[in-house]
Amino acid sequence: MTKFLQIRIITIFLFLIVFQQAQAQLTRDQYIQLENALGEGSFFSGHLTGFMLYDLDSQRVLYEKNSQINFIPASTTKLFTLFAALAILQDSTQTLRYLPAGDTLKIWGAGDPSWKYLSFRQPDFEKIWKNYRVIQFSDANQVSPAFGYGWQWDDYYYDYSAERSPLPIAGNLLEVKKVGNRPEVLPSRFQKSIRTTTLPIKELERDFHSNTFSYNPSTFVGREKYIPLLTSGNLTAELAQEITGKKWIYKKEPLPPNHKVFRGAPLVPLLQEMMLESDNFIAEQMLWMVSDRIFKTLDTERAIEFIKKTYFFDLPDQPKWVDGSGLSRHNLFTPRSMVGLIEKLYRILPEAQLYQLLPTGGKTGTLKNSFQAAQPYVFAKTGTISNHYSLVGIIKTNRGKTYAFAFMNSNYLHSASAVRREVEKVMIQVRDFF
Incomplete structure (x- = not known):
């Protein structure tokens, strides 16, 4: 390369820098x-x-x-x-970690929020548990609590503050429908846990410490369509048994080293819901x-x-x-x-x-x-x-x-x-x- 060509290249380079800076300044x-x-x-x-x-x-x-x-x-x-x-999950969710044990399949939830939640494509659970008579569920891999650090305690009965759990079902939410002047709920097993009250509340409200609910027939409006449930390992097993028709048991057993991993659902639809609709629950589970x-x-x-x-x-x-x-x-x-x-x-x-x-x-x-x-x-x-x-x-x-x-x-x-x-x-x- 000649000295003239070197000078020319340097001159062009310096011009481009100055031009770029000029273009980028107000x-x-x-x-x-x-x-x-x-x-x-x-x-x-x-x-x-x-x-x-x-x-x-x-x-x-x-x-x-x-x-x-x-x-x-x-x-x-x-x-x-x-x-x-x-960066970490790339194209699909973490759904389960599992280990066969005779006619029992031991599973540990990995945080996938998609099971029975909104209209997301469902993980093909049958693929891994169809040949097992019993599903044993453990949440021993959960370190963080159900509520995040610094969340407001009095948000516990609003749907934007649903609890986190290893294997969520239906977003860990109770669905509420107004029928006349009373609420009907899904899963229907919680209908028997609804009480009436004379307090001037307009919605169905959950007790802070339990999955018991109250409403006032005289003031019930029924605008809140979903209420967060108080989650637990036992409740997850009970709801999953009703959905799958298989026997589920809850046992807090540590995750063994020789387990397998099931990645069950596409990630992008969940990311879109999280970002476009600002879904807090999906973000936490993510x-x-x-x-x-x-x-x-x-x-x-x-x-x-x-x-x-x-x-x-x-x-x-x-x-x-x-x-x-x-x-x-x-x-x-x-x-x-x-x-x-x-x-x-x-x-x-x-x-x-x-x-x-x-x-x-x-x-x-x-x-x-x-x-x-x-x-x-x-x-x-x-x-x-x-x-x-x-x-x-x-x-x-x-x-x-x-x-x-x-x-x-x-x-x-x-x-x-x-x-x-x-x-x-x-x-x-x-x-x-x-």
Whole structure:
């Protein structure tokens, strides 16, 4: 290579760097526009707001505000769970670990949430237990408790806070139908556990410590269609026996080393439900399946520590990540780490597949009724709990740019819908002018 050619190549390379940086920088007007939208005197100046806009092509930060501050992420936590599931589980669920013992099949649940839940394709259980007279079920591999760390105790009777278990059936939920002024439930075995009360309650409510239920015939409305059950190994065996027609027994027996593994259902439909509809139950069970795959135990904390050390060691700020769903207020993430996670997902997944897993503005999931446009431009996960609202994902602009962003809000006194509307106004500006 001649010296002239070397100089020419270096010159072209330096030009491309400068050109790329120029393309990735905001104009003065664009910067002022975001400062006016997010800065002093704006709607967002009355509470804590973090924002980052990042060019995925040039890999440069365009704008940031409080991006280093930790926020409670709520359901945007599921983005971390999504990455963990894709990295560890790949294409199918962890369903059972099992060991034949004469006419008995010993099984240990691996956390698969799909059995009798919603309309998911069912694991082909007959494939492994059709030749056995007795099924012996153990939950000795469960390390984490039924409720996650930092979940609110008084959410126990809402369907978004269903308990975790090794082998869930029907999402660990009781289905409730209003017939006249009384409730009818499935599984029907719980009908005998329903009592009447004179308390002014409008729904069927479960006792905190047992699967006993109460309703007031005079005030019963019946809008809540599902109530979480108090789970146990014995209850799992009893319900499974009714469903399968086989004899089930519960025995807390440790998992032996010479067992086999059954991976029973496709993973993508579960991931789509988890992300689009923000299904907390699936998210929690997803981390249990990750733990089972790596450690042969159902241990949320251990699974999270493994994923953080293996895949997230290079994030700008180490997250405080404690559950799969985001129900816990102990989760703490910074906007810039959220953007770092979006970039990881953007790099490992085909773009079309990533967009299928993220709610699409005006089209799917939790964004179906917001960010509406003739051409979808926001693909993002929402996260909402009391006084906290976040939106994290990807925005496509009218100028053909693709940006990752994190928009996190905490400690506001407005309604969540008011904050969502103001967030949408800012994202429209980004779409139209950036």
